[in-house]
Amino acid sequence: MTPLDLHHLPYGAIGVDESVHLAVRVGDHALDLAAAGAGTPWADALAMPTLNALLDLGPQAWAELRSWLQETLPTGALDQHxxxxxxxxxxxxxxxRDYVDFYASEHHASxxxxxxxxxxxxxxxxxxxxPIGYHGRSSTVVVSGTDVVRPCGQRKGPQDPAPVFGPSVKLDIEAEVGFVxxxxxxVGSRVTVDEAGDHIFGVALFNDWSARDIQAWEYVPLGPFLGKSFASTxxxxxxxxAALEAAKIPLPQQDPTPLPYLLGKDLYGLDLRLEVLLNGEVVSRPPYRTMYWSPTQMLAHLxxxxxxxxSGDLFASGTTSGVAVDERGSxxxxxxxxxxxxxxxxxSSRTFLEDGDSVTIRATAPGPDGSVLTLGEVSGTIRPAV
Amino acid sequence: MTPLDLHHLPYGAIGVDESVHLAVRVGDHALDLAAAGAGTPWADALAMPTLNALLDLGPQAWAELRSWLQETLPTGALDQHxxxxxxxxxxxxxxxRDYVDFYASEHHASxxxxxxxxxxxxxxxxxxxxPIGYHGRSSTVVVSGTDVVRPCGQRKGPQDPAPVFGPSVKLDIEAEVGFVxxxxxxVGSRVTVDEAGDHIFGVALFNDWSARDIQAWEYVPLGPFLGKSFASTxxxxxxxxAALEAAKIPLPQQDPTPLPYLLGKDLYGLDLRLEVLLNGEVVSRPPYRTMYWSPTQMLAHLxxxxxxxxSGDLFASGTTSGVAVDERGSxxxxxxxxxxxxxxxxxSSRTFLEDGDSVTIRATAPGPDGSVLTLGEVSGTIRPAV
Incomplete structure (x- = not known):
């Protein structure tokens, strides 16, 4: 295991026999945390099939667990796991739990x-x-690798006399970053910009699949609904x-200055360099550094x-689009x-996704001492409508 | 216990010592289901502090439990509970779990x-x-009787040069009916209109508190967010x-005829007669019978x-408003x-809610043989912003 492996340590959940165990990725291995964590102060949380209990322990426990892993892994004591x-x-x-999607890219919104x-x-x-946002459907958040069935729904073009029903003909991706x-x-309390860091556990790439034709017909006046709720990966x-300190950068200038509740010391952008691959070919390189709002501002606003x-809430950035044509995230x-x-x-050519198309979003970020972190990718393949 | 008590049998959760037990209301008593259900086929689900496990058992179990209660309660064998x-x-x-709010009243939407x-x-x-709908925040759904803190947020009048921040000055109610x-x-499957009945466990009155000033400024283009997410009761x-068979009535005529996926045999309105009380005074009598969309259409669309x-998803009807001025639900x-x-x-006079105001929504519905069911009320009192 390299120093970079020990620095990154992303969390996931893996199948072990017939159950699901929490895990941390160490280079090209996964450490089974249910096994490795037995006897530690976090054993109960690490024995669960999801991160929710660990998320509930809060930032001090997250830091202590991370330190313990960074100290113990090099000794070889956990190699058996x-x-x-x-x-x-x-x-x-x-x-x-609750899933909120923001709309934090000025270029995308424009x-x-x-x-x-x-x-x-x-x-x-x-x-x-x-930071404009809306609630999405939490039960249709699926893990990378899950096939996505093309959704059906109503659509109506401006010239159509009435809506028609059928499989979406404008199935799209949205290259986003999710925050856990x-x-x-x-209820009734508030998290400030400077307290938000205690509640943001980590970052995961996110594809907020969107049916543009369904969305366009339904979204006035109450916002997106079925055009989004079929799947998000x-x-x-x-x-x-904690692994992304070197990726933190200043935000783009915010003009006008936001209201005081959206200000604080802990404002940052993230230098995540996304790539969108369609059937293995890079079709876009959205730069997360161009996002207008800090994750801490999104959480303070929320x-x-x-x-x-x-614990277990998820909020996502909205589509990441840079200013250049080949930096657009949808x-x-x-x-x-x-x-x-x-x-x-x-x-071949594409306007929107065809059945059988596979989409992968991957990203790198600056790590310590000039190293480069590779985030966990998010991928999915389109299956025909049922 | 009267025949009507044995017919209604609404479900709730009550505090017992330091824990929360499921219960069923029998007239002016609550039957402790954790105690009464021991040894029954539903004992595990009834020992939980929420209905989610019972909801997961499905309609046959719901019917069997209801029959068992209706047969056993009159014997006196459960009186000790x-x-x-x-x-x-x-x-x-x-x-x-996921909470969706619809917008099913033509008069309200108009x-x-x-x-x-x-x-x-x-x-x-x-x-x-x-049926237009959007996802709301599930973690801020609270039980009747919970105080509601006046939310803060941004608002901007059409003549204001910039938004201002502060407590909402247009705090409102929405008299709704929730479906559990x-x-x-x-993921990837579909529930038809005629299958929807197997998934709709029951009905509860619902107050979707709304900050109209916050909502008006934020809702274009992605819909309501902070104007709604502070509390729903x-x-x-x-x-x-099963207790509302006599309350089912034909829908208002739907013109144009909806697309086929919104049609089926199991289309109905509900003759729920709501009353909205402000500080104990009835200010409106919204008739749920005027709602345009059937609950089964809402679920099929969703x-x-x-x-x-x-199991545990909640969808609500949207504000119930009749055609008359004093039938409006907000x-x-x-x-x-x-x-x-x-x-x-x-x-005194009111435009919107003042601190200290208490709102109660109550309703009756036709029961069997000309009887009248009284639904569980939903109430809340406004506390000042913090």
């Missing part, structure tokens, strides 16, 4: 505005004053925030009305709503 | 459209084609659908894209966004 990654199946590592509301301003008037929340708070390995947090933007098809290396 | 209602504290009877989008059509073009879901389904007693169900409508204040019996 290491399993080659090639031999393990990944499971969803948390029971997702592109979507220009496509869907061509006669108005690209950004809605509220966009630079608050730990530490429950009571989370990477199998969650990188702890709770400023007194909304409680639960096919909606990459093909400008299908009007500018992508040509792939095999000569 | 009856506790006077006055002596019990109610707890939230389910761990809410009123809101006329208030917020006066230059457009009152109903959006999609409204009569699909049982029986999990896999569920009645403590859930009336099983899953038509392959979204899975979990202060937004009753005072036409504050322009027509309500005068209360004590001589």
């Amino acid at each position: 290491l399993v080659p990654l090639a031999d393990v199946a990944l499971h969803l590592p948390l029971e997702v 592109n979507v505005g220009a496509i869907f509301r061509p006669d108005g301003a690209a950004l809605t008037p509220n966009w630079k004053h608050l 929340v730990g530490g429950s708070t009571p 989370l990477a199998g390995w969650i990188t702890p925030m 709770t400023v009305n007194g909304a409680s947090l639960s 096919l909606l933007e990459l093909t400008w709503n299908g009007t500018e098809p992508l040509t792939l290396a095999d000569g | 009856l506790v006077p209602l006055a002596d019990v504290a109610l707890h939230l009877p389910l761990e809410v 009123n809101v459209g006329a208030i917020f989008r006066p230059d457009g059509a009152a109903l959006t073009p999609n409204w009569k084609h699909l 879901v049982g029986g999990s389904t896999p 569920l009645a403590g007693w859930i009336t099983p659908m 899953t038509v894209n392959g979204a899975s169900l979990s 202060l937004l409508e009753l005072t036409w966004n504050g322009t027509e204040p309500l005068t209360l019996a004590d001589g």
Whole structure:
């Protein structure tokens, strides 16, 4: 195991015989935490099939566990609990409680505005004053590798006299970054920007699959519903925030200055360099560093009305899009709503996803001493509608 | 215990010593199901502090348990487990998984459209084609009797140069009916209108508190978020659908005819007669019979894209408003966004809720043989912002 392996230590859940055990990735092995953690102060939480109990223990326990792993792994005392990654199946590592999706990329929001509301301003008037978000469906968050069935639903083009029903013809991806929340708070309380760090356990790549035709017909006035709720895919390995200190960078300038509840000392962007692969070919390189809002601002906003947090909550950034055409994190933007098809290396072209298409999002981040972390990838393959 | 008591049998959760036990209401008593259910086929589920495990057992178990209660209670064999209602504290009877709020009242949607989008059509073009809905925050669903802290957030009037932050000045109620879901389904599957009945366990009154000023500023383009997520209050007693057969009535005519996936044999309205009380005074009598969409259509729509169900999911109808002014289920409508204040019996007036105000929603429904069921009420009192 290299120093970088010992620095990263992302958390996941693996199949062991007929059960699911928590695990931490150590290079090309997974450490079975249910076994390795027996007798430790975190044994009860580590014996669970999801991270929720560990998330509930809070940041001091997370730090102590991480230190113990970093000290104990090099001694070889845990080697008997290491399993080659090639031999393990990944499971969803948390029971997702409330899931909120934000909309934190200025370039994405501007592109979507220009496509869907061509006669108005690209950004809605509220966009630079608050991190826009909405609740999504937590029970359809699935782990990387899970097939995605093409959803059916209503769609209606502007010229159609009435809506029609059928499989979505505009199935899309959204390249996002998910943040896993730990530490429950009571209803009626608030988490400030500077307290948010105690509740953000880690980061995982996230694909918020979207049916653009279903979404376009349904979303006024109450927002996206069936266009999003059929599936969202989370990477199998969650990188702890503690491993991302070297990836923290200043935010883009926020103008106008946000209201005081969105300010604090702990404001940061993340230099995560995403790649979106369609059937193995890189079609986009969204730079997370361009995101407008800090994760801590998103969490402070989410709770400023007194909304409680639960261990296992998940919030995601919204689609990550840079300013360049080949940095856009959705096919909606990459093909400008299908009007500018992508040509792939095999000569085929795409506007939106076809049955059988596989999408993978991967990312790297700066690690300590000039090293480079590779985040757990998130992938999925489209199956035909049923 | 009367025949009507034995017919109704709503489910709840009560405090017993330091723990929470499931219970069924029998007239003015609560039957402790953890105690009474020992040794029965449902003992494990009945020993849990929430209904989720019972919900997971499905409709045959629900029917068998109900029959057993109806047969056993009159024998007196369970009398030792009856506790006077006055002596019990109610707890939230389910761990809410995904929570979806619909928008199924044509009168409510038309009123809101006329208030917020006066230059457009009152109903959006999609409204009569699909039951519009969105996901809400499940962790802030609280049980009747829980105080509600006035939320803070951003608001911006049309003439304001920039948003301001502070306690909501347009805190409102929404008189709704909630439907509790049982029986999990896999991601990628679909529940039809005629299968939906197997998944709708029961009905509970629901107050979806809303901060109209926060909502108005944030909701374009992704829908309501902090204007709703601070609290939603569920009645403590859930009336099983089996008790509401006599309350089922035909739906209002649906024109245009919905798409085939929204049709089936099991379409119904419910003749629930709601009353909204503000500080003890009835200010509205919303008739649920006027709702446009059947609960079975809402559930079929929710899953038509392959979204899975979990036992403990909750969906709500949206605000119940009749056509008459005094049948409107929100202060937004009753005072036409504050322009027509309500005068209360004590001589005071209201546009929106003031600190200290208490709101109760109660309802009756036709029972068997001309009897009248009284549903469990939902109430809450507004506490000042923190």
